Amino acid sequence: MHEANPFVSQAKTYDDWFTRHPAPYQAELAAISTLLPTKGKGLEIGVGTGRFAAPLGIGLGVEPVRAMAAIAQTRGITVVQGVAEALPLANGLFDFALMVTVDCFLDDLTLSLREANRVLGAQACLLLGFIDRESRLGLKYLREQKKSRFYRQARFHSPADLEKSLRAAGFGTLHWRQTLLPEPASAEQVLTGYGQGGFVVIRAEKG
Numbered sequence: 367m368h369e370a371n372p373f374v375s376q377a378k379t380y381d382d383w384f385t386r387h388p389a390p391y392q393a394e395l396a397a398i399s400t401l402l403p404t405k406g407k408g409l410e411i412g413v414g415t416g417r418f419a420a421p422l423g424i425g426l427g428v429e430p431v432r433a434m435a436a437i438a439q440t441r442g443i444t445v446v447q448g449v450a451e452a453l454p455l456a457n458g459l460f461d462f463a464l465m466v467t468v469d470c471f472l473d474d475l476t477l478s479l480r481e482a483n484r485v486l487g488a489q490a491c492l493l494l495g496f497i498d499r500e501s502r503l504g505l506k507y508l509r510e511q512k513k514s515r516f517y518r519q520a521r522f523h524s525p526a527d528l529e530k531s532l533r534a535a536g537f538g539t540l541h542w543r544q545t546l547l548p549e550p551a552s553a554e555q556v557l558t559g560y561g562q563g564g565f566v567v568i569r570a571e572k573g
Contacts, residue, residue, distance in 0.1 A: 373433065394545065400556055401543055406490075409428065413438050414438065418495075420442060426446070458487040461487060462493065465492070479531055486572050499522035499527075507522060545564075546565040547562050
C-alpha cells in the first residue's frame with residue numbers, strides 16, 4: 367500500500383469512524399481477542415491509527431502512511447515506516463503479528479504473508495482480520511465500492527482466498543472466528559468458523 371491513497375489526506379476521518387461506530391469496532395476487537403496470544407512480543411502490520419494495537423496491548427507497528435502513523439503514536443504505539451511486502455525488521459523477532467483489514471489494500475498478498483512469516487519466530491502465529499467478500503457485509507461493500515472514499519480500490523478476499531495464500535506463505539494450522547453477524551443473531555456475537563459473519567479472524571500457526 368502506497369501513500370497515493372485517501373488515507374494520506376483523510377487519516378482523521380478514517381480514525382473517527384471507530385468513534386462513530388462503537389458496536390462493530392468492539393465486536394472486531396472481541397473476535398481478535400479470542401485468538402490473540404496472552405503473552406509474547408507482538409507486532410501489528412498496517413497499524414494505521416493504532417485503533418487495534420493500543421487496546422490489544424501491541425506496542426509496535428509498521429505503517430506506510432505518515433498521517434496514520436502520527437495518530438498511532440499519540441496512542442503510545444512505536445511506528446516503523448514501511449510496507450507489508452518488505453518489512454524493515456529482522457527475521458524471527460516476534461511471537462505474533464496482527465493484520466486487520468490490510469489484506470484488501472496490499473500490492474502483493476502472498477509476498478506480504480511471507481514477510482510476516484519471516485519476522486515471526488518458531489511456534490509463532492499470524493492473526494489476520496478481514497471483511498469476508500462472500501458475506502452479506504462483504505457484498506454490501508462491493509455494491510457500494512465505487513462510492514466509498516476508502517474502499518474504492520480495495521480487493522476483498524474470501525476465506526478460501528486467504529487460506530490458499532496463507533498455505534503458500536508457509537503457515538500451517540488455521541483457527542477461525544467470525545462476528546458482525548446478520549439478524550436475527552446478535553451482530554456483536556463471536557462464533558467459531560466462518561460463513562455467517564462479515565468480519566472474520568484467522569489465527570495461522572507458523573510451520
